[in-house]
Amino acid sequence: xxxxxxxxxxxxxxxxxxxxxxxxxxxPQRTSRAKQxxxxxxxxxxxxxxxxxxxxxxxxxxxxxxxxxxPRAAAPTEDADVRAAGKxxxxxxxxxxxxxxxxxxxxxxxxxxxRNNASQQQGQAAVMGNVAAGLIxxxxxxxxxxxxxxxxxxxxxxxxxxLSDYLDSSFWQGVGxxxxxxxxxxxxxxxxxxxxxxxxxxYGMDYEMIEVVRPFMAFMYRTWWRxxxxxxxxxxxxxxxxxxxxxxxxxxxxxxxxxxxxxxxxPVRPDRVVRSLHLHWFSTLPFVAPALxxxxxxxxxPENAVRLLENxxxxxxxxxxxxxxxxxxxxxxxxxxxxxxxxxxAALRARAPIIPVAVVGAEEIYPMLYNAESFAKLMGxxxxxxxxxxxxxxxxxTIPLPxxxxxxxxxxxxxxxxxxxxxxxxxxxxxxxxxxxxTIQATIDTRLAERTSIF
Amino acid sequence: MSTVLxxxxxxxxxxxxxxxxxxxxxVTVLGLARCEPSAPVGCAEWLxxxxxxxxxxELLRAExxxxxxxxxxxxxxxxxEGREAAVQQNVLGTMExxxxxxxxxxxxxxxxxxxxxxxxxxxxxxxxxxSRPAARGGLSGLLRDLAEVEHFLAEFTVRxxxxxxxxxxxxxxxGGWSPLLEYFAQPSPRTLIGFDPxxxxxxxxxxxxxxxLAALSPCAGAFNLAADDAVCISQAIRLSGQQPVPTIEALIxxxxxxxxxxxxxxxxxxxxxxxxxxxxxxxxxxxxxxxxPTHSAVDSIxxxxxxxxxxxxxxTSEAAMRAFLSRKG
Numbered sequence: 115x116x117x118x119x120x121x122x123x124x125x126x127x128x129x130x131x132x133x134x135x136x137x138x139x140x141x142p143q144r145t146s147r148a149k150q151x152x153x154x155x156x157x158x159x160x161x162x163x164x165x166x167x168x169x170x171x172x173x174x175x176x177x178x179x180x181x182x183x184x185p186r187a188a189a190p191t192e193d194a195d196v197r198a199a200g201k202x203x204x205x206x207x208x209x210x211x212x213x214x215x216x217x218x219x220x221x222x223x224x225x226x227x228x229r230n231n232a233s234q235q236q237g238q239a240a241v242m243g244n245v246a247a248g249l250i251x252x253x254x255x256x257x258x259x260x261x262x263x264x265x266x267x268x269x270x271x272x273x274x275x276x277l278s279d280y281l282d283s284s285f286w287q288g289v290g291x292x293x294x295x296x297x298x299x300x301x302x303x304x305x306x307x308x309x310x311x312x313x314x315x316x317y318g319m320d321y322e323m324i325e326v327v328r329p330f331m332a333f334m335y336r337t338w339w340r341x342x343x344x345x346x347x348x349x350x351x352x353x354x355x356x357x358x359x360x361x362x363x364x365x366x367x368x369x370x371x372x373x374x375x376x377x378x379x380x381p382v383r384p385d386r387v388v389r390s391l392h393l394h395w396f397s398t399l400p401f402v403a404p405a406l407x408x409x410x411x412x413x414x415x416p417e418n419a420v421r422l423l424e425n426x427x428x429x430x431x432x433x434x435x436x437x438x439x440x441x442x443x444x445x446x447x448x449x450x451x452x453x454x455x456x457x458x459x460a461a462l463r464a465r466a467p468i469i470p471v472a473v474v475g476a477e478e479i480y481p482m483l484y485n486a487e488s489f490a491k492l493m494g495x496x497x498x499x500x501x502x503x504x505x506x507x508x509x510x511x512t513i514p515l516p517x518x519x520x521x522x523x524x525x526x527x528x529x530x531x532x533x534x535x536x537x538x539x540x541x542x543x544x545x546x547x548x549x550x551x552x553t554i555q556a557t558i559d560t561r562l563a564e565r566t567s568i569f
Numbered sequence: 570m571s572t573v574l575x576x577x578x579x580x581x582x583x584x585x586x587x588x589x590x591x592x593x594x595x596v597t598v599l600g601l602a603r604c605e606p607s608a609p610v611g612c613a614e615w616l617x618x619x620x621x622x623x624x625x626x627e628l629l630r631a632e633x634x635x636x637x638x639x640x641x642x643x644x645x646x647x648x649x650e651g652r653e654a655a656v657q658q659n660v661l662g663t664m665e666x667x668x669x670x671x672x673x674x675x676x677x678x679x680x681x682x683x684x685x686x687x688x689x690x691x692x693x694x695x696x697x698x699x700s701r702p703a704a705r706g707g708l709s710g711l712l713r714d715l716a717e718v719e720h721f722l723a724e725f726t727v728r729x730x731x732x733x734x735x736x737x738x739x740x741x742x743x744g745g746w747s748p749l750l751e752y753f754a755q756p757s758p759r760t761l762i763g764f765d766p767x768x769x770x771x772x773x774x775x776x777x778x779x780x781x782l783a784a785l786s787p788c789a790g791a792f793n794l795a796a797d798d799a800v801c802i803s804q805a806i807r808l809s810g811q812q813p814v815p816t817i818e819a820l821i822x823x824x825x826x827x828x829x830x831x832x833x834x835x836x837x838x839x840x841x842x843x844x845x846x847x848x849x850x851x852x853x854x855x856x857x858x859x860x861x862p863t864h865s866a867v868d869s870i871x872x873x874x875x876x877x878x879x880x881x882x883x884x885t886s887e888a889a890m891r892a893f894l895s896r897k898g
Contacts, residue, residue, distance in 0.1 A: 310807025316799040316848045317695050318767040397691040397845060400763020404801075407767070407846075417694035421850075 221254035246280035318407030359471035361438030423464030440497035446477035455547035462537035467526035472557035475519030577641030581745030584608035629673035659714035733789035740795035744773025748837035762815035766846035769795035772864035793849035
């Protein structure tokens with residue numbers, strides 16, 4: 115298990131570094147790890163999690179002075195070599211020094227270092243190192259959800275502690291204090307929610323809830339579907355843009371994964387939420403409606419799209435709509451009609467660039483063999499899928515298949531050169547819509563040709 | 570020099586508008602109320618009466634009123650007494666007032682309305698603009714009356730271009746009596762299970778500011794007015810110090826028709842407002858009227874909650890005493 119995953123990591127990173135056009139390259143090889151090393155910011159979290167699960171050869175390095183941090187260059191195996199290169203920094207300064215930028219990220223580097231050191235130790239020291247790394251990872255995870263003020267408090271608690279020196283007793287003291295503080299903060303978080311002291315935007319987006327579901331989405335992204343994202347540099351770190359994607363897979367998982375791709379894999383790591391537009395029918399479903407609103411999704415009406423773009427948001431639309439999600443398995447990867455070009459009109463009105471997005475892999479997560487239309491009509495559903503697993507297995511049938519995905523963000527199509535009247539010109543609108551559709555279809559075809567297996 | 574008549578000066582909102590208008594030079598403020606004003610009205614002169622159309626024309630002509638502020642709606646500032654009387658006052662009363670304004674040569678009318686007239690519908694965009702027409706169905710009570718008034722006004726303003734009518738569509742006002750606040754503050758208010766839409770609120774100070782601005786400038790058309798932030802309904806209940814009880818729709822309806830009316834306050838609007846959000850865009854009011862809200866929705870709930878409660882915070886008491894002692898210095 116661990117071995118095969120390791121290969122995937124290498125392949126994934128290789129794809130990330132290469133421009134999308136060149137990815138016709140053959141199967142990823144183990145040698146591509148060198149590329150991974152050159153891109154330290156990408157994949158950091160995922161590799162860390164996988165490495166944590168990797169069985170570790172205990173006796174790797176001979177005798178190490180327990181108090182001194184072992185220089186990484188001495189690591190003999192290829193594995194350790196890669197990890198050392200991945201960290202980029204030759205000698206890690208005391209942890210507290212570089213926390214100001216991204217507390218979570220720098221803690222992550224400390225965690226990798228501790229883990230690396232532990233792998234070179236023996237017996238108890240190695241075990242302690244692994245525990246220490248785990249605790250640091252936990253602290254880092256918690257800190258992603260904390261406010262500036264709370265991060266400052268943690269930094270203060272840890273200021274005297276060298277985090278990479280886990281055999282010192284002050285390390286355990288510091289970590290213990292921080293964990294106690296963080297548990298207390300979690301309790302405070304729940305209490306604060308119950309008092310109603312949180313903030314929602316007019317669309318109902320609740321940033322705290324997004325932070326809560328983020329780890330689950332990251333799990334689906336990294337582990338379940340092992341998604342490779344290409345061309346994320348085309349997504350602007352700030353300012354308006356409209357992502358236009360193909361839609362598939364019965365339930366709108368693709369929208370959630372595009373959101374996760376931008377929040378987890380973007381080279382700049384912008385703190386922005388993709389506002390997906392969903393069919394307004396979903397707003398009438400109990401429990402679904404507030405969940406969609408809290409995670410920043412908005413009913414798909416042209417007015418909403420224009421308004422969000424004018425607020426310089428990143429909007430994601432699925433012009434295929436129901437024809438896309440409710441697609442039969444035999445029609446997979448054939449784009450349906452792109453509505454009447456309403457999304458182009460919205461982009462032209464707001465003068466936002468259009469970024470075509472091609473999602474490959476989502477079509478197979480629920481292979482829909484038949485659409486029980488008459489039953490759907492009876493229940494008021496837009497479609498009722500019959501898959502090999504649903505509804506026969508009940509709730510189990512709603513677990514999506516773990517196919518392997520790729521998400522490609524194509525170069526943006528500018529709408530600046532069209533005048534303000536262009537939105538009312540059906541010819542311009544329809545030709546632009548056609549251009550976007552052709553781009554997505556071509557990208558899907560390329561990715562499909564590269565793909566060797568759906569899993 | 571202008572003369573402003575406030576119809577509905579008896580309510581907390583009307584009294585506040587009167588106080589603010591009397592601070593302006595060259596404005597004579599008159600008031601008409603169905604009951605004695607509950608709050609000080611500044612230097613406004615007022616009468617308590619229920620005038621018919623002809624009497625109203627006589628009053629407007631005699632006092633040379635050129636601006637009329639119409640705030641007199643049943644169920645908005647005090648509990649309505651009977652549905653039939655409320656429709657009489659809200660719909661027919663407004664038609665009478667506008668007819669009298671035309672006959673007496675009043676040039677400017679400000680009418681109060683509610684953002685709920687757009688209805689709560691999944692097909693309504695979020696951030697509704699004023700160009701959206703009032704809903705044709707799915708409303709009841711005060712909102713239905715107001716929607717009817719809006720439909721009447723849409724026709725009326727086209728037929729009578731000589732009079733400028735400003736319609737102020739307020740988000741639920743916090744401050745003074747309001748059925749929504751009673752609902753929020755009761756123990757375990759019932760909400761609809763599986764839904765928690767966002768909603769906007771408006772502090773009474775900001776509402777009064779908007780009325781004053783609209784009365785003193787020759788503006789026409791509809792204006793949405795709401796605080797800049799939004800709250801979820803469950804959040805508003807929690808901010809009011811209660812915990813929401815999600816219930817199925819049938820039970821909410823049951824609680825509205827049965828039960829102990831003195832204790833249970835049902836959701837004051839239609840059930841659809843518990844299901845879908847009704848959030849408006851206030852850009853027009855900011856651009857045309859120059860209005861901007863000074864209180865956020867969260868602040869106004871907090872201040873409403875504190876209202877009428879004994880202060881148990883020693884720091885606040887200390888600050889209040891210091892401020893009092895230094896009043897002469």
